[in-house]
Amino acid sequence: MEADRFKQLTIREVQTGIKTGEFSAEELRKEFLTKIEKENPNLNAYLSVFSEKLTDTPAGALHGVPLAIKDNINLAGQITTAGSKILASHRSVYDAAVISKLRAAGATFLGKTNLDEFAMGSSTENSAFGVTKNPCDPTRVAGGSSGGSAAAVAAGLAVAALGSDTGGSIRQPAAFCGVVGLKPTYGRVSRHGLIAMASSLDQIGPLTKNVFDSALLLNVLSGRDPMDSTSVDQPIVDFTANLDKPIKNLKVAVPKEYFGSGLDSQVSETVTRAISQLQELGAKTETVSLPHSQYALAAYYLIMPAEVSSNLARFDGVRYGLAEAGDDLLDTYLASRSAGFGAEAKRRIMLGTYALSAGYYDAYYLRAQKVRTLIRQDFEKVFEKFDIIVGPTTPTTAFKIGEKKDPLAMYLADIYTVSVNLAGLPAISIPCGEVAGLPVGLQLIGRPFAEETILRVAHQYEMTKSK
């Protein structure tokens, strides 16, 4: 296969290629493995690669489609590190719910992709296994925390990938690498087998080359799972069915808070142009206000670390993962956790522990949960009158590796994405142009469980853009 074709190859083209006999599932997988072997040492998108020959590949909707999986999702028999030294040699014992579904649909797996430790970060610089480089410019980050998945798709080292999104971890790297990233509604996709970071915010979703593939993967990933009691029973729909339905007279809200200070002026211009294009497609746009937007990041940096401190308490050097034997149990805990966790994990565990500790709970954690209510209500109010909300995915294009040394400066990279997780809404980032050769992402936010609408708008924007 020609080098350029890998970067373009979509799920639909794989289906056609296998059907017409252009390649078999095994041949295609081998071609990808060869390319990964050659290019991954520079890119560091994959942490592990699966070279075993295919045995059984069911004839489902994803028959023979080679995928990359973020390394915080369990795949039985394979190493799952979550980007952390504490799980460096941990072997998964079971498949995550999403992996079982993908297997049943006939997908194949190329390997596990790099991420910030336990998905905590916006650049993969917090990975214990080195940074992932941006395929558009190797001196820049691929974004994070699903940076490995975004880079693998953008560089043509996978047809599509899975990521997880707690505060922007699918959408931000998708924007930085120029691919499509979808965070489904909280509860749409089972989290069973995803290594938990912040359980009330985490959601698994696809990173793909186009919107159609995103819809196709969502078809397979969706559905209530008895193993995840927060997953929601929703009617089964085909997300690809209505992608071409016209968006004439669709009501589009543009929050003024998403275009304030901090937004790069050229990114702003690029996103504004994309919004005008939606108007040309017949959508009606109007400026609105989400008055509590400015408080989202602060609320997020209390709620998320609180949940992190609780979820990461299970890593104790006793049952699995890195163990540093101490004189007694407490020594073992202290030694194992201090040796196994990186700086950002320690920072967030301590921040969360502080916010939950006696005397500070009301002032920090409880107050943040109340602000979460205000942020959710802001969205509810706008969605009474509008079908979708649009704006930039990130305030800037991909930044340089090593550029953001202060943790708070790094946190600001997620300023437009975190409120979506706090409100549990679906959102997609799609490429909408470039600034100085670097991709810009347009974020479309929908009502709860209205993935169909954001996918439809995204698809039609994508079609006119490529014309």
Next chain:
Amino acid sequence: MLKTEAVEKVAELARLKLSPNEAERFQKELGTILEFVEQLKALDVGSILPTTSISGVVNVAREDEMAAQVNWTSLSPRLRRVGAGAPEGREQLLKQAPERKGDFIKVKAILGEKIENRK
């Protein structure tokens, strides 16, 4: 600004042992982040209810029934390895414990002279 003792206390609660360099660094960084989140105090949230769950799903329950008996030997090797209660999965899990005695995970003493003396 976060006090040195507060950082030590939080590290202890979180079961982390910090080097002097780490303690100094985290004191500064956590202080900056806590200053940043102070802005929430500007909001009047007196009458607002907290959001604890976003999906609206409450009290998920099921009948307390015994799960169907699975004949593990009839399944493929992969299925024997995965799935709740799979015998090979159990062995795979036990194998990853740092210390083990038969089918038990071995832990250090939690009671004893040394621990009590520490406090």
